[in-house]
Amino acid sequence: MTAEHGPHRCTVLVIDDDADVRDLLSVALTADGYRVDAASNGREALHYLRSHAETCIILLDVILPVMDGPQFRTAQLHDRSLAWIPVVVMSAAADGRRHARELGARGFVRKPLDLEEVRRALRHIGCVRTRPRPAWDEPSFADAHP
Numbered sequence: 001m002t003a004e005h006g007p008h009r010c011t012v013l014v015i016d017d018d019a020d021v022r023d024l025l026s027v028a029l030t031a032d033g034y035r036v037d038a039a040s041n042g043r044e045a046l047h048y049l050r051s052h053a054e055t056c057i058i059l060l061d062v063i064l065p066v067m068d069g070p071q072f073r074t075a076q077l078h079d080r081s082l083a084w085i086p087v088v089v090m091s092a093a094a095d096g097r098r099h100a101r102e103l104g105a106r107g108f109v110r111k112p113l114d115l116e117e118v119r120r121a122l123r124h125i126g127c128v129r130t131r132p133r134p135a136w137d138e139p140s141f142a143d144a145h146p
Contacts, residue, residue: 010056011035012122015045015072016090017064021113025059028115034122041065042072049082057125059109059118062091062099073103088121 012034014025022038029036037052039045041064049055058076062069069089076082089100092111100108107121 011037011052011054012057012059013045013048013055014038014059015040015042015064015069016059016061017041018061021061021090021111024113024115025118028118029122032119042067042069042075045072046075046079046082049076049085050079055085057122058085058087060087060089060103060105061111062089062093062096070099070103073105077104086125088118088125 012025012029014022014036016022016025016038017040019040022040026036026038035054037048037055039048043066045058046067060069060072064072067075069091073087076085076087086106087103088107088109089096089103089105090109090111090113091099093099096110097108106125109117109121
């Protein structure tokens with residue numbers, strides 16, 4: 001759990017064909033209080049997203065088998081039920097940051113991954129479901145009845 005927000009109420013989907021990267025991010029982000037799931041390519045990710053409504057952020061590798069990052073992002077943006085989910089692009093490519101901008105990503109993280117950089121990107125985006133709510137939405141009983 002994070003000290004700032006408590007347990008997260010949504011899932012980060014990691015889309016990467018490298019099992020070691022998926023495992024690393026899963027362990028690190030789970031320890032930070034995130035729920036994490038993973039897919040090894042864009043097609044698998046689309047299937048996952050269409051059956052799991054709790055995903056709030058996507059970490060997307062650019063080079064993937066079957067359906068690569070740009071193809072996934074195009075399909076995601078064309079699906080109104082998925083288009084709202086923010087994406088952080090992960091890439092080792094020299095022009096990775098440019099690709100992230102072209103894909104309309106909300107963030108970019110260079111590979112090899114620096115976990116602190118990933119954490120900063122996730123915190124920067126945030127999730128409405130992780131924001132703490134007051135215990136009561138109404139004034140306290142004492143305030144309402146002098």
